[in-house]
Amino acid sequence: MEKPTVGFERIDECRWRIPRSAPMRVDGVIYASDSMMQAIRTDQSPQQVANVACLPGIVGASLAMPDMHWGYGFPIGGVAAFDVEEGVVSPGGVGYDIN
């Protein structure tokens, strides 16, 4: 699968949307201030937020908290919910330091 394209739209003071584009199933939403967003834009982690949005059964949006940074597969600071019947579980969504 091709990686989705990442664009940013401001939602409000603290939230930014990565609008859904194929093959994303839902939007990405990042919680960040203006100054944090400057650094985040240059990082690979928004691409990871968009990638997670492509997974089957994802509900709502692929979310990222303001402490987000690059992680294995899913960004660190990432939150994603999957429907129990149609969704998936991914070790990369938990990471190596399970706890």
Added chain:
Amino acid sequence: MKELVDALFRNVPTGVGAHRRDLRLSAPELRKILMEGARAAVSSGRGEAADLDHIEEGGTIPGADPDLVSERAVERGRPQLGTLGSGNHFLEVDRVDEIFHEEAARAFGLAMGQVAFVIHTGSRGLGYQVCDDFLQGMLRAAAKYGIDLPDRQLCCAPIRSEEGKRYLAAMAAAANFAFANRQVIAHYLRETLAKDLGIPPREHRVSTVYDVCHNIAKMESHEVDGRQRRLCVHRKGATRAFPPGHPQTPSAYRAVGQPVLIPGDMGRYSYVLAGTAKAYRETWGSSCHGAGRRLSRAEAKRTSRGRPIVRELEDRGIIVRSAGMATLLEEVPEAYKDVSEVVEVVERAGISRKVARLVPMGVIKG
């Protein structure tokens, strides 16, 4: 303070070349820990039963299957119970230096000037190995179930598939090991206060405010478009932040929301927040976890090489003890975003409320 930090450094092994000889787990004991988590630590005499109410899921993630934890993971984990580990893990002695929300602070038992301890560690080598063990199988599963991936690192399996269930059961076992690990460290901490500093429990009155997961997939019910749905919520470097009134928010905190613990870097602050109804609606009851790295470990090491980190922090009134210099260089405060800015965003967004700020006085690192 120096005496306390030195005693803690002696008694709480980093696990990086330091272990306690008085804790050798037998195979059945480790099995019990993988099944029961913090509860098993308490029943073995290492921990306080009263703490269990103040741990996510009561310190036990249900559905753990120790048989799915590999031999290699077990071998790695067995000597590591009650150890901190390296990287961003630590034990901190802090002072409460600001209260933002009086009612919540009172409910959490936090007051200005009070000493607080922060334990930040997880499932150590055992959890690492569990993750590693499952990645290849998950790649095969994704292919088998026809899941197209934009990145191989997102390998996954349907939640209801055999592969999905097996991962969740092994993950639960590793999470239980992490709960037990922190409980044993809390026990060593109380022991240090009582034995090394001569402060009996009735005087030090150390109790757990909260123990929360931050790298986990949890089965939870949430409202989606007006109806309740069962979801598997992945939180990776993110913390559960359940609202006031939620049945899983401990009864003592029911009026103010679940405590959310945000460790910062070793030179600045840590925060205690509380979960909100807005977080429950917007983020599946989740908030940030920490400051978040600004520099990679390698970059941090390169830019801080040769710096006298221990002395720099001591000049700021922070006593640091570490098993190795390499960790300290990777963990210099400038390697992280400013935790205050991170916390400001989650508060302004309404997904957590600030309750108290803690400043470090002593830090023990792996």
